Amino acid sequence: MSDWFRESLYDHWSQSFLISRELYRSQGGMQDIALFETPGFGRVLTLDGIIQVTTGDEFIYHEMLAHVPIYAHGAVRSVCVVGGGDGGMLREVLKHRSVEHAVLVEIDAAVVEFCRSHMPTVSAGAFDDPRCEIVIADGLKFMAETDRKFDLIVIDSTDPIGPGGVLFTEAFYKDCARRLTAEGIVVNQNGVPFLQGEEITDTWRRRRPHFADVGFYVAAVPTYVGGFMALGWASHSTRPRTEGLDQIHARFVAAPVATRYYTPDLHRAAFALPRYIQELIPG
Structure with a gap:
């Protein structure tokens, strides 16, 4: 057997x-x-x-959390990845030569070292990129205490149960809002709405007081069963999320990166939410 x-x-x-x-x-x-x-x-x-x-399907999740906000923003130079000890998010973020510095905040040093040794294809050398800084710390505490500003914050966390729960609180989102530049963006994994619908509703309510624009987009990741996976979006500016396809395509052509899932057309389409997900958003 x-x-x-x-x-x-x-x-x-x-x-x-x-x-x-x-x-x-x-x-x-x-x-x-x-x-x-x-x-x-x-x-x-x-x-x-x-x-x-x-290693089979990680590229979908990592590409969509990295490239959608970077191409939507258009001038991301500083990035903070909270969680993401496997290095996949760093790999995708650092494909962009415009990114000058990327801070990885991971609570468990053992996860980083483990993934370096046993899953090197996921990080693909990102940990050794001179633009990368690794901080072993609680993401909640780091965001509350740092005085740095970021163009992009990627919350690459586990679900809101156990240790990952603090990264879905209003207090954490409020601290993220303080750490963003004027047109900065926060993205995060927001569960599978068909099975975890309350995560959409709770995230929207907790972010709405602190950001000018709060929304969601979707990706189909086979490992995360139950249909579309939701990716949360928040920004101080309404511009990035509403950038047209022509502009996104022009940025991609001007500064292309190798992808297996992301395309400019998919970028725009990902924000078209199925009705059952729309109904989870208050109002």
């Missing part, structure tokens, strides 16, 4: 992965870490029994 990994994020639905080979397991430190290979998704990293990243 083959070994299977079962992820039971929901009490009424689970997904399973056939394990070709278990590569690592550790139940010490801040989080339980496991890494295994699968026939269909490549290497799979789990924290506390929940899928975090697979």
Whole structure:
């Protein structure tokens, strides 16, 4: 009988992965870490029994959280990634030569070192880029105490349960708002609305008092089961989210990056929300 990994994020639905080979397991430190290979998704990293990243489909999530705000903004130079210890978000952000400095704030140093060693294709050298700074700290505390300003803040966190919950609070969003430049943007993973609809509603309500523009866009990531994954958006300016396709396309042509999912057309289309997601947004 083959070994299977079962992820039971929901009490009424689970997904399973056939394990070709278990590569690592550790139940010490801040989080339980496991890494295994699968026939269909490549290497799979789990924290506390929940899928975090697979080498098979991680490019979708990372590209959409990085390139959509960067091309929408048009002049991102400073970036802060909260979470993202696998390095995939840094990899995509640093593809843009306009980015002068990127700070990775990760609470668990073991995750960074583990991913450097066991999943090097995800970061693809981003940790060693001279523009990268790694800060091992609680993202909530960092954002409350830093005096830096960022053009883009990417919250690459786990779901709002356990340690990741503090990164979905109004207090954290308020601190993010203070750390943004005039046309700065905050993006984050916001769950799968078909199964986690309250995350959309709660995020909108908690962000609305602190930003001029609050919205969502979507991506289809196979690992995150349940339909579209929602990506949260907030900015002090209404301009970036409403940039037209011609402008986005022109920026992409002028400063192209290699992608497997993102395109300028998809960029614009991602903000067209299905009705069931629209109905989760108050008002």
